Amino acid sequence: MAEQEVLMAVENLNKWFPVRKMGRARGYVKAVNDVSLQIRRGETLGIVGESGCGKTTLGRAMIRLTDVTDGRVIFDGQDISRLSEKELRPLRRDMQIIFQDPYSSLNPRMTVGDIISEPLVYQNMYSASERIDRVRELMDLCGLDPVYIRRYPHEFSGGQRQRIGIARAIAVNPKFVLCDEPVSALDVSIQSQVINLLMDLQSRTGIAYAFISHNLNVVYHVSRRIAVLYLGRVVELAERETFKNNRAHPYTRALFEAIPQVGFDEQQKKAPLSGDLPSPVDLPSGCVFHTRCPYTQPRCRTEVPDLREIDPGHYVACHLV
Amino acid sequence: MSIKANANVQDAAYTSFYHDAFVRLKRDKIAIACLVFIVLLILVAIFAPLIAPYPEGFQDTSAILAGPSSKHWLGTDEFGRDILTRIIYGSRISLSVGLIAEAIAVTIGVFLGALAGYYGGKIDAVISRIIEIFASFPHILFAIVIMFVLGTGVINVFLAIGFVGWTGIARIIRAQVMQLKEKEFVEAARASGGSDLKIILRHLIPNCLSTIIVVVTMAIPSDIMYEASLSFLGLGVQPPVSSWGEMISMARKYLRTNPTYSVFPGIALVLTVLAFNLLGDALRDALDPKLKNL
Amino acid sequence: MTDKQPLLKVRDLCTYFYTEEGIVYALDDVSFDVARGQTLGIVGESGSGKSVTALSIMRLVQSPPGRIVSGTVELLGEDILKKSRKEMKQIRGGKIGMIFQEPMTSLNPVYTVGNQIMESILLHSDCNRKQAKERAIEMLRLVGIPLPEKRFGEYPHQLSGGMRQRVMIAIALSCNPQLLICDEPTTALDVTIQAQILELINDLKQQTGASVIMITHDLGVISRVADEVMVMYAGKAMEYGAARDVFTQPRHPYTAALLKSIPNLEEDVERLHVIEGMVPSLSKRPQGCLFHPRCKQAMTVCQEKRPALTTAPDGRRVRCFLHSDAVEKEAAHG
Amino acid sequence: MLKFTLRRLYQTIIVLLGVTLVTFTMVNVVPGDPVAVMLQKKADDATINRIRDQMGLNDPLPAQYFRFLTNAVTGDFGNSYFQKKPVMELILRAFSVTGTLAVLVLAFAITLGVLMGTLAAVFRGKWVDRVIMMISTLGMAAPSFWLAIILQLIFGLTLKWLPISGLRQPSAYIMPSVALGMIYAASLARLTRTNILDAMNQDYIRTARSKGVGEFFVVAKHAFKNAGIPILTYLGTLIKSILGGSVLVETIFSINGLGKLLVEAIMKRDIPIIQGCTVYIAAVFVIANLLIDLTYGLFDPRIRVAGPAKR
Amino acid sequence: MKKVLALLLAIGLMLGLSPALAEGKVFSFGGAMDDMDLIDVHKATSSGVLQGGIMVCEPLLALQPDGTLKPQLLAEMPTVSEDGKVFTCKLREDVYFHDGTQLTSKDVYFTLHRIFDPATANVNAWLCDMILGGQDMLDGKATELAGVTIQDDFNFTIELDYPYAPFNYILSCPQMLIYPQDACTAAGDTWGIDSFVGTGPFVFDTFVAKDSLHLVANENYYEGRPQIDEVYLYNLDRGTALMEFEAGSLDLVNMDPTYVKGYQEGEFAKNLVMSDLRGIIALNLNVAMPPLDNVKVREAVAHAVDQKAIVDSYLQGNGTAANSLITPSVAGYTDRPSFYNPEKAKALLAEAGYPDGIKLVNYVSETSSIAGIPVVLQEQLKASGIELEVNRVDSATYVSMRKEGSVQCPLLTWYADMPDPDNFTYTFFQSGNSKFFSSNWNDSLTDELLAKGRAMPAGEERTEVYKQIDQRLVAEEFVTVPLYNPVTYYLKSDKVEGIFFDGSMFHLDDAFFVE
DSSP: OOOOSEEEEEEEEEEEEEEEETTEEEEEEEEEEEEEEEEETTOEEEEEOOTTSSHHHHHHHHTTSSOOSEEEEEETTEEOTTOOHHHHHHHGGGEEEEOSOTTTSSOTTSOHHHHHHHHHHHTTOSOHHHHHHHHHHHHHHTTOOGGGGGOOGGGSOHHHHHHHHHHHHHTTOOSEEEEESTTTTSOHHHHHHHHHHHHHHHHHHOOEEEEEESOHHHHHHHOSEEEEEETTEEEEEEEHHHHHHOOOSHHHHHHHHHSOOSSOSOOOOSOSOOSOOOOSSSOOSSSTTTTTOTTOOHHHHHSOOOOEEEETTEEEOOSOO | OOOOOHHHHHHHHHHHHHHHHHHHHHHOHHHHHHHHHHHHHHHHHHTHHHHSSSOTTOOOTTSTTOOSOSSSTTOBOTTOOBHHHHHHHHHHHHHHHHHHHHHHHHHHHHHHHHHHHHHOHHHHHHHHHHHHHHHTSOHHHHHHHHHHHHOSSHHHHHHHHHHHHHHHHHHHHHHHHHHHTTSHHHHHHHHTTOOHHHHIIIIIHHHHHHHHHHHHHHHHHHHHHHHHHHHHTTOSOOTTSOOHHHHHHHHGGGTTTOHHHHHHHHHHHHHHHHHHHHHHHHHHHHHOSSOTTO | OOTTSOSEEEEEEEEEEEETTEEEEEEEEEEEEEOTTOEEEEEOOTTSSHHHHHHHHTTOOOTTTEEEEEEEEEETTEEGGGSOHHHHHHHBTTTEEEEOSOHHHHSOTTSOHHHHHHHHHHHHSOOOHHHHHHHHHHHHHHTTOSSHHHHHTSOGGGSOHHHHHHHHHHHHHTTOOSEEEEESTTTTSOHHHHHHHHHHHHHHHHHHOOEEEEEESOHHHHHHHOSEEEEEETTEEEEEEEHHHHHHSOOSHHHHHHHHTSOOSSSOOSSOOOOOSOOOOSSSOOSSSTTGGGOTTOOHHHHHSOBOOEEOTTSOEEOOTTTOOOBOOOOTTO | OHHHHHHHHHHHHHHHHHHHHHHHHHHHHSSSOHHHHHTOSSOOHHHHHHHHHHTTTTSOHHHHHHHHHHHHHTTOOOBOTTTOSBHHHHHHHHHHHHHHHHHHHHHHHHHHHHHHHHHHHHTTTSHHHHHHHHHHHHHHHSOHHHHHHHHIIIIIIISOOSOSSSSOSGGGGHHHHHHHHHHHHHHHHHHHHHHHHHHHTSHHHHHHHHTTOOHHHIIIIIIHHHHHHHHHHHHHHHHHHHHHHTHHHHHHTTOOOHHHHHHHHHHHTOHHHHHHHHHHHHHHHHHHHHHHHHHHHHHOHHHHHHOOOOO | OHHHHHHHHHHHHHHHOSOTTOSSSEEEEEEOOTTOSOOOTTSOOSHHHHHHHHHHSOOSEEEOTTSOEEESSBSSOOEEOTTSOEEEEEBOSSOBOTTSOBOOHHHHHHHHHHHHOGGGOOTTGGGGTTBTTHHHHHTTSOSSOTTEEEEETTEEEEEBSSOOTTHHHHHTSGGGOOOOHHHHHHHGGGBTTTBOOOSSSEEEEEEETTTEEEEEEOTTOTTOOOSOSEEEEEEOOHHHHHHHHHTTSOSEEEEOGGGTHHHHSSTTGGGEEEEEOOEEEEEEOOTTSTTTTSHHHHHHHHHHOOHHHHHHTTTTTOEEEOOSSSOTTSTTOOOOOOOOOHHHHHHHHHHTTOTTOEEEEEEEETTSTTTTHHHHHHHHHHTTTEEEEEEEEOHHHHHHHHHTTOOSSOEEEEEOSSSOHHHHHHHHHSTTTGGGGTOOOOOHHHHHHHHHHHHSOSSHHHHHHHHHHHIIIIIISOOEEEEEEEEEEEEEOTTEEOOEEOSSOEEOTTOEEOO
8 A cells, every 4th residue: 555645643642740749649740631633744744832832742752752641653554652662663763853952962972973873873774884974975965064073062063063963863764853943042044054954855855844843933934734732732733824814723823923023014012912821730621721811701611622623624722713 | 084984983082072171181280290290109109119229028127217317218117117118119009099999989889870860760769778878887897897808908908998989979970860861862862762771881971971080089089098097997908018008007106206207108198199189170170061260 | 411312322342252262352343322211122143242242331241251352331421331340339230230031040049039139129229128128029010920929938940931030120120220231031931921021121111211222133022122223243233223224124234134034924935045154253253344254245345354334324334345435443453 | 848858767767777787797797706805815615605695696697687676776786795884875975975076076167168168269269269279188188197196296295285185174175176177177168169169150140240239249148058058968978977987086086986986896896886886877877967958948948848859 | 056065065074074183192094905894803804904903902912023922811821731732811800891891701702703603704714713613613513612611701711623833823813803792793794884892002983984994092991091092094095195194194104115216215214114024925836737737847937036136126125035935034934045047947948848938827916016026027037938928907806716726827925924834834835725826736745744833832843844844845846936025114204103013013002192
C-alpha cells in the first residue's frame, strides 16, 4: 500500500507529572491534556503558545523522550506510545530533535566531528572512515567549513553551533525532526539564515518538521499548518492563511494582536490580555481560557469545548464560534 | 592536515581542550612554581636511592642525634640515621599515599556518585544513605580496622586512607551529574539511541573531569596529613621505611635538643601540602569555564 | 533650563574592555540625546554595545577589565562621568532608575520583595521605615500587582516572571527618577505579558513625565514604544532619528536589511532576506566601515575609510558614504 | 517544613542503624581478643573461655548484635571491660570535654574564618586579599599536632602564659581550640571568599548597585546572606572531624576527650566503648547535620517554604 | 548559644577538679599511665596502676633500699618450717585502716582469697600460685583457700604447695597489698575506682580514670604522719609531662631513656636521677619456628648481636650490656663476655645449611619503650646475613600473638618483681609457661633444675643451680640472647628529698619538702 499520507499522528495524548510530597503523589501538573493532531510527510506543523502551555512536553512525548500518561502516538503507522527504550532504539533513526540553547545542546568536551557522528555511532551506520566523509558532507550541507571538524563548540558563534545541532539531527536521514524553539536564542540576522537552512533541507530531503516556538512571526513563515496551545490544550488548528485574516479563537486573536509588529498604523496600544497564566496543577473548570477570556459565557465555565471543524481544515475549541 | 581515522581524532581532540587549560594555567606564576615543585618531588621520590647520601636504613652509630654537620647535612635521628636521607625516602610515602589513596577514592566515589546522580529515585536514596553512613563514621576507627584486617604495612595504609576519602568525591560527582543530565546534549544522545552506560561514559564523566582533577589536588594534602597522624599514633609505616609523619612524631622527644630533627620533615610536609593546595586553586580557575577573573 | 534642552546629552562616549585577547572596542564614539518625557529606542544585535551604553551611563562597567575611555554624559547639564562616587550613589536609583532583562535573577532571592523596594526608598528619601513601607505598597499597586499588602512580604521565587518585572519597575520608579533605562525588559517574557509590561512603562512615563531609554533587539518593540531610535552595530551608532522615519525610510543599508529579514504576517516571502556573514569581532575590527563586509551596496571607499556620523538637514543622522563622504576624524584611539 | 523534617528524621534513623551494623561487624572482625588483653600475663585458654562466656562473647553474632541494638536505643552500651563503668557515663564525661572544645573550636573557626573570608572578598585582588589567602593556605597545610606542640612550647613553657596540659583552668581551653581550629578557620576563610565572589557575579548585585547601594552594603547585605548556605554545609562536615579527629591534639594536651577515649579503647579492644563511642559520634554528627539542614531555611526562604530539593 | 557554652564549660571545669597549684605541701607526680583505669592491684600489671595502690595500701613485708626485707604489717619476720613450706606470721596490733577498722588476720585471709577467687579475674595470681589450694580455687575446684589458716586475730600461717625459698619476697610485692574485708566487699566493682581503703601513709581522696589521682596524708599513720600533705598523680603524655616539669608544675616525672639526651646537660641535669631497673631485655628465639629450631642457627644469631653497640649508640650509655639472663644484682648472674662475631655467625649459618643467610620476623608493641630496639637489631643483624623484618603493632594484637607462641623472635622485657633468680627463669623457660612468651622451650633438664632451685633455701648451692640454668639457656642452647640491663631515669624537683625508688615504684612515706 502506498506510503501512508500521515507520518505522525497524536490521538488524545495526555501527559501529567505527579507532584510528590513525602513520597505520595499529591496532585498533578497537567502539562498536556487530550491533544490530537497529525503531521503529514514532508510537512511542517507549527506549534505555538506561551510558556507553560505544554508545547515542549508535547514535543518530547511525540518522539518518546518522555513516556506518555495516556493516549496514543502513531509514527509511520506504528503505535510507539508504550514501547520500551530498547524497542525504540531502531526507531530513533527516523525521528530526531533540534534544541533551543546553542550552548547547552553541544557537549563542550567533544569535537564537532564527534558530536555530528555520535548518532551514526549509536545507530552503527557507515564504517569508521565512511563516517568521516559523511560528517564532512553534512557540515558542507549545513554551511559549516569542514576544516573545523576537530574544533570545539566554544570556538563557534551561536548561529554556527545551531548549524552543528542541525547537522547532528539530519546525520541519520530522519523522516521527522522536532524543532524545539530552534532560533529563539539567535539574533535576527542569524535567525533568518538558520530558518532558510531548515527549509532548504526540507525541500531537498522531504523531512517533516514539528516547529515549536513562542515567536508567531517565525512559526507563521515556516509552517503550512499551525496549532495554537493554551494550558496543555489545542485551542485552534488550521492552515497558515486562516490565521492571517480569519482567526477564530479569542486567545489566538489576543496572541496575534499582542505581537509588536514593525509598522506604524495606529495599533491599539492597549495590551489585549490581562492577568497571569493560571497554575497547571488545578486547571480552571470547563474551557481553560474562561478565566481570562473577554467573552466568557456561563457555559464556558462548566462545559469543556471539544475541537470542532468549523470549516474544512479549520478546528476551534470554543463554544461561541 | 589530513583527517586521520576517527580514533585518533578523539585523542588529538582531548589534548587540545586541556591544551587551552594549560595555556591559561601557564599565566599563573604561582601555579607554575607549584607544578615545578611537585614534579621535582616526584623525581626525588623516583630516584631516591641515587640522590640520598646514605642507604635508607643505614645507622651511623658514631653520630646519634647529631646536629647538622658536613657528614649529615640535616643531622641524624636517635638511631643515627641521616635525616636528609629519611626525608628523601619519606617523599615516596607521602606522594604515593596521596596518589594511590586518591585513586581508590576517585574510582569508588565517581562510580557511586555517577550512579546515584544519573538514576535518582531508589538507587539515589540507597547510595546516599551509604554515603552518609560512611561519612559519619569516625575516620580513625575505619583506618585502624582496615589496617588490622589487612595487617600493617605501607600498602594497607594507602588502602585505609583511600577507603575513607571516597564519600566526599561521591557527593560532589552526584551533584554535578544531576546538573549535567538535565543538559540538552544528554537528551540529544538519548534521542539518538545512546544507552545509559554510553551516555555516562561519553558525556557525563568527561564533563566532571575538571571537578575531579580539582578535588583530587585538594584532597591529596589531607591524605598526606592523614598518613602523618596515623604514624603519629604509631599505626603508620613499618621500619625501616620512613615517612614524614612518623619522623615528626618520633622527633617530638628531641624537640628541645635537636629541633632540626622535627623541623625539617615538618617543612617538607607543609611545603608539599601547600604546593598541592595552590595548584588545586589554579587548576580550578584554569579548568572552570565561567572564569572568575573575566 | 529651557524645555527644549534634552534631559540627557551623550557625546563621543567610548568604553573599552582591556582583555588578554586585546582591546575590545565595546562602545566607540557614540552620541545621542534623550529629550524630556520622550522614549529613545536603542536597537542592535548582540555585541552591538547597547547594554554597555546603559552601564556606561550608570557607570556600572566592571573595571577591570572595562573602562570609560572618553566622552561626556550630561544629565540636566552636569557631566555625571566627572561626579564623585558619593554623588553617583545619589544619582543611581535617585535620578536614573534601571530595569534589567532576567526577572528571574535580578531580584535577591533571600530578601522579601518589600524589603528590596524599601531599600531604595530609604536610600534616596529621608523618611522612616513606616512611611517607606507605605510608599512601597503604593508603588506595588501603581505597577498593577494585585493584593500588594500580601505580595509585600513574599519572596521573589513566589512570583511569576511578569510579576517580578513589575516589582523591578516599582523599585526603579520608587524615587521618581527623571530617566528610566530599560535593558531588554521584556525579552524573557511571553508576548502577552510583554504587551502588558510595555503598556505599563508607557503609562508610567506619561504619569511621571520621566524619559525612557528602551534597549532591545526586537524592532517590533521599538516601533511600538520609541519616539526616536538609534541603530547600533559593532559598538557604533549607524543611524539615528525619529522612529517613524527610520523604520519607514531606512537610510543605512544595515537598518534596511534588518527590517527586511524579519518575517511578518503581511508579505509572504518564499525565502527570508539574509544578511550574509557574522558580526565582526570587536577586538579585530575590519578596516573602513564596520558593516562593509556584509553590505550589499559596499563601495571601494567603504573598504578603506570609516564614514562619520553626519546629520542631514531634516535632523536624521546616518553613518554611511551613500549619504555623505565625511570621514571619521582619525580618533586618537583608532 | 514539617514534611521535610520528618523525611530527614526517617533518613537519620536509617543511617544510625547502618552505623551500628558497620561498627558491630568491624569490631568483631578485628583480630586481638579483649579478654586476652585483660588477662595479660598468664592466662590459659580455660580461664579466657570462662570469662568470654560470662560476657556473652561466645553467643551467635546476630544475637549479640540484636542485644547491642536494643540496649543502644536506651543509651546503654554495657560496661567498659577495663574501666568497669557504664560506657554511656564515660562517653558523657568525655563528650563534656570534647563538646566544650568543639564549641570553642567552631566559635574560633567561624569568627576568624568568615571574617577573614569576607575581608578578602571585599578587597579582592588587593594586597589584603593576597595576604589573607596566603596565610589561610599555610594554615591549611600545618598539621594540627605540629601546631599544638609549637603552641605548647611557646605559650606554655617559655612564656608560661597558658597551662601546658589538662583542662583544669578556663585558660587551658585556649591552646587546644586554636591548634584544632586553625585548620578549619583557614578553610572557612577560603570557602567564604569563593562563595561571596560567586554571589558578587549574580544579577541582583548589579540591581543593588543600580539602586545606589554602597559597595559595603552590597557585600555585607546582599552577597553575604547568599553565601551562607555553602558555609553551613561545610560546618556539617566539620563537626565530625572535630569530634572524631581531635585525638592527636587531645593526646598532646592530655585531655580525655572522645577521640582519645575511642582510640585507646581500640588499642585495648574495649569493645563496648568502641561501639558506644562510634555510634555516639555518628549520632551527634547526623543530628548536627539535621539541625543544619533545618537552619538552611533561615538563610534561604525558597527552602523554608518548599523544603530543599531531595538531597 | 551563650548559655550552652557556659553550661559545657562548667561541666568540663568541675571534672578537672582541683587546681594544680594548691597551697600547703603538695606533691605532684606526672607520667605516662595510660591504663590507669583503676588502682586495684588485682586488676592490672603495669606500674602506672600499682604506683597509686602502694601509697594507700601496704603489703605484709617491705623491701628496703638495700634490697633486704623488713616486716611492714607483720610484727616480725615470719618463721619458716624445716621443709620450707609453712610460714607462721604475727600481725602488728597497732595498725588501723583509713576507715577506722583494725587490721586483723581475717583481712589477710580475705585478700589472699580474693586473689584466687575466679570472680576477681586476678591478672597477677600466677605470682603466688605456689600457696596451697590457690590453683584449686582458680580451677574452680575449691571455694576456700586451703593454704591459709587463722589462729586468732593477729596470728595466721601460710602453707605452700612445695618449698619455695624466696616466698618472703613475694609477700613484699606490690601485687600483695592487704585489703580491708568489709570496705572492699562493700565497694564491689567500684573498688579502686570510687573507693579504696588501706593502711598506708596516704588516704584515697578522688580518682578520675586515666586522668588523675588525689591522695591526702593519713593523719594517724602508725609510722607517723608523712611530711607531705597532698599527692597528685597525673596521667600525662610523655613529652608534655617533661614540659610540665620544666614549667615547675610537677615535682616528679618518670622518664623514658630515649628522652634522656636532652636533660643530661643544661639546666635540669641536677634533677636527673638514674636508677637500675633490675630487669633484663633479651631476644627470645622461638625454638618451635624454623629456622630457629636448629641450635646452630640460634648460635649464629647469638654471635650476630653486638650488645655494647646497642647500649653505646641507641641508648647513649643508658644501660649495661648483658650476656646473662639474670641481672647483675641477683644471685645466679654470670658475667659472660659478648659472643659478637659476625664472621663466625656467617660460618655457623653456612654450617647449618643457610649459606646466604636467613629471614626472621619480629613483632613489637609500638607503645612499649623498647620499640626502637628491633630497629637497631635490624641494621646490626644485616652484617651477619640475617634479615630481620620488624612489625610494630598495637599492644592488644602483640599480646594475643605472643600468647599463641607465634612470634618468631619476640623481645623479652622483664623488670623483676623481686630480687630472686627464679623470677627471671621459671617464668619464661619452664615448659608450662614458655608458650606464653613465644620461646616454646621444652626441656626436661631445664625443668628439673628449675624445680630444684625453687625448693632450695637461699645460699651458695642454690646460686650454683641458677648459674647452670643460665649457662644452658644462654651459652649452650642459645634459647635467648640477652641484650642489656635497662636503667630508668626520673626528674626530681630539688624542693623534695627522701623519695625511695625500688626499681619500679616510688615510695613517698619518708619524702619531705626542703625549706
